[in-house]
Amino acid sequence: MRHANDCERVREGLREYLDLAGPPGDGHALRRHLTGCQACQSALDEPDDTARLLAELPRPTMPAGMKATLLAAFRRAS
Numbered sequence: 001m002r003h004a005n006d007c008e009r010v011r012e013g014l015r016e017y018l019d020l021a022g023p024p025g026d027g028h029a030l031r032r033h034l035t036g037c038q039a040c041q042s043a044l045d046e047p048d049d050t051a052r053l054l055a056e057l058p059r060p061t062m063p064a065g066m067k068a069t070l071l072a073a074f075r076r077a078s
């Protein structure tokens with residue numbers, strides 16, 4: 001069962017990722033799997049500290065160009 005293996009890899013990788021504050025590319029792949037995988041989301045709902053650690057994952061930073069565009073839009077609106 002390939003999907004089950006993917007899930008195990010994701011859960012192990014997630015632990016490593018959290019420990020290392022990990023490579024952004026790997027983190028992105030883990031997030032993408034978690035977004036589409038109910039089984040891994042359920043695993044993260046178990047009462048341990050994994051969910052708390054997941055909440056501390058760095059969020060994607062906004063591209064500089066997009067930030068400038070938004071700031072310009074805000075200035076025009078005010």
Ligand SMILES: [Zn+2]
Nearest residue numbers: 007037039040
């Ligand atoms: Zn999974």
